[in-house]
Amino acid sequence: MKIYLEPIPERELKPLFEDAGKLIFGRIFTDRMFTMKYNAEKGWHDAKIEKYKSFSLDPAACVLHYSQEIFEGLKAYVSEDGRVLMFRPEENVRRMNRSARRLCMPEIPEEDFLQAMKELIMTEKRWIPRAPGTSLYVRPTMLGTEAFLGVHPAAEYLFYIILSPVGPYFKDGFNPVSIYVEDTLVRAVVGGVGDIKTGGNYAASLMAGLKAKEKGFSQVLWLDAKEHKYVEEVGAMNIFFVYGDQLVTPSLSGSILPGITRASVLELAADMGYRVEERAIAIDEVLEEISSGRITEVFGSGTAAVVSPVGSLHYKGQNYVVNNNQVGEVTKAIYTRLIDIQYGKAEDKFGWVCELGRI
Known part of the structure; x- marks a missing residue:
């Protein structure tokens, strides 16, 4: 899959969180995200890594009325010797495709899904925190975006991936x-x-x-x-x-x-x-x-x-x-x-x- 990488001027890049050990889960997001669109004629198309920004959705978008939406959650880590690692990402891809089948949404080819995550993470690798217990949280999501009122599956979808440097999920860390x-x-x-x-x-x-x-x-x-x-x-x-x-x-x-x-x-x-x-x-x-x-x-x-x-x-x-x-x-x-x-x-x-x- 060919992924277009949108250039972002260095002056527009966000500053990194100063104290990674104090990161709050899911509150900070990196400079870029991955997006890809789907329609019945083209299939999946227009894959790009672009600047993190708001979406524009029609008020009649399927997701807003009939909740055609799925997502996943996984993490990227940095080892002590500087390797960027993920834990069983192929299982998240397969589970998301199972979710897609259940909600009558298009599946994403496994190799394209994995490529998108890997290229986005490596593009944003400066955001992976290295303090103990921290990681880069990865959130792939798919939405039904076709505008209509009526209960049936959408014919148009948006797939996107956002990244968030995170600390422990529970504020007290590894405690009961x-x-x-x-x-x-x-x-x-x-x-x-x-x-x-x-x-x-x-x-x-x-x-x-x-x-x-x-x-x-x-x-x-x-x-x-x-x-x-x-x-x-x-x-x-x-x-x-x-x-x-x-x-x-x-x-x-x-x-x-x-x-x-x-x-x-x-x-x-x-x-x-x-x-x-x-x-x-x-x-x-x-x-x-x-x-x-x-x-x-x-x-x-x-x-x-x-x-x-x-x-x-x-x-x-x-x-x-x-x-x-x-x-x-x-x-x-x-x-x-x-x-x-x-x-x-x-x-x-x-x-x-x-x-x-x-x-």
Whole structure:
């Protein structure tokens, strides 16, 4: 794919954030973005890396009325020896194309998608922060842009990629978070779109998230929509329960996002000698076994947070503290091993890391 690179005068480049260790997640964006258009006649066309700027959309654009929108999230890192690395980017490409199929949107050829991300990142490599725990967050997005009123798929689309230098997703870093278990509202249902990354899923989570925040909790743990009985996922993470040397996570039921970090944790944990299991797990079982001490640790996994220890679950007015609200040894070991692979510090026996070039 030929990508046009729009020149930007040096005087128009943004200043870098002075203290990378104080970066707030998702608030600063780089100088450039990638854009590409689609219509039924031309297919994907007009690929370019251009100056980061606002879009102009028709008020009748499909995305504004019928939510034809999907996105992904992944990161680029700088190793200690200056290599620019990505973690399993091909899996994000495949997941986004699965999302596209579900929402009747055009798929993007894998090689073009990967090329676009790599060229944009290397063009903007000065923005990749190097302080511990920092990275360059990559957000590919597709919108239905055709202007019409009427419920059917658009015939025109915009695909774009933006970049954001980020610090830890949670402001407290790698410390236990408190989670509110939502037992009334639902995030997604089996047969719906809960297993793809579309904005509507996150819009559906806002009310519960606000309620949790007002009560002093960091995130929401969702239960199944039918019985409000089985654990599904946290808004920004999949969830894992540690029973000594065994990790248990909810099986992919059709309403849970198949996290790439989740899949990596399962494979990595098994390689580290832990037993892993995917199954339906009831919230009553979780709370009983936290109370009895059988569940020794709880943690979440996702691109943004990577691995996040959970210190407590709050359900129906009662707080259930996990591991004395301390980071557990299993959580710490998996986090450290995964981070070391992502930053090029440890052997990557799985072939997960992709090298783009050097700083």
